Amino acid sequence: MEWKKKMTVMAAMLAGAGVMAGCGDEAAGGGEEEVYTLQAGHSLPVDHPYHIAFQEMADDIEERTDGRVIIEVFANSEIGAERELIEGLTLGTVDLAVSSTAPITSFVPELEVLDVPFLFESRDAAVEVLNGEIGDDLAAQMEEQGIILLSWGENGYRHVTNSVHPIESPEDLEGLKIRTQENEIHLAAFEALGAQPTPMAWTEALTALQQGVVDAQENPAIVADQFNLYEANQKFMTLTGHVYSVAAYLLSQQTYEELPEDLREIVVEEGMEAGERQRELIIEMEAESLKNLKEQGMEIIEEVDIAPFQEAVQPVYDQIEHVELLNRIKEAQQ
Ligand code: PAF
Secondary structure, eight states: OHHHHHHHHHHHHHHOOSSSEEEEEETTTTTTTEEEEEEOOSSSSSSSSHHHHHHHHHHHHHHTTTTTTEEEEEETTTOOHHHHHHHHHHHOOEEEEEEEEGGGGGGGGGGGGGSSSSSSSSSHHHHHHHTTTTHHHHHHHHHOOOOTEEEEEEEEEHHHHHHHHOOOOOGGGGGGGEEEOOOHHHHHHHHHTEEEEEEEHHHHHHHHHTHHHOEEEEOOOHHHHHTGGEEEEEEOOEEEEEEEEEEEEEEHHHHHSSSSSHHHHHHHHHHHHHHHHHHHHHHHHHHHHHHHHHHOOOOOEOOOOOOOHHTTTTHHHOOOOHHHHHHHHHHHTT
């Protein structure tokens, strides 16, 4: 489908989304109760933890509400790429989404701090920060934009892949055309590393890699594996782990308000479980993806001296607007 037409179809789908209430048979009482059909979207395939945890959440909600809440989970950016999904949540045209935090920053600027390179000491440290006061404060900022945080999940550690040569030091990134997420911090980080970053949605990235419009991209191993990036000229992957990419399960405030109280409680309770489940799955699947990438002929550069990369991205820290928040995250890890 040609791009413009595809966008029009997508816009129409988004406009038609939102809570759809219909009448269903009430099993127990014989009367009729309203059935709420919600649309949930994300950008990854159905065997990715984003989807598996979302589907489990949908199944549990359907069971607990006796079929009064049905959640249709759309994978592969079918109802919008991440930025479009987030916008849809703010407008109430998308009910639920799971997204990495980078594109959410366009709507909730405070989230910029989560995508600062080499910010978290470890996965556990990140989870502690997110599930604590700082995470709650960020959730409050999202709520001001009409987005309810259900739970924090993860996309995983981001690593650089490319078609040109093994990357062992920042010098190897010099002049490399790299697709980044639509996020100022990612852009600044790769500029500081000497690369030529081009921000674009994931929906455009694959074609850009295939056609050689960009040489490189950065994403967790599972994404590289599930999208067969080795078939899109990506011969090398360096385990830079430069960003612990946080993800979030989100609900539109508008959808929340349209649901009766008993149902919204169940949706929120189940949504609170999704992030942890999703994170567990990422941890389980990561090693398998790396193995598969190797088997498919990708050269994985595992022993990387991270210090020069950390040093090179220092200018990014000066660009952060929410310095106090950033300092709180650093202090929380000391
Ligand atoms: O690179 C991205 O845009 C994101 O990491 C992705 C693949 C959409 C998953 O959140």
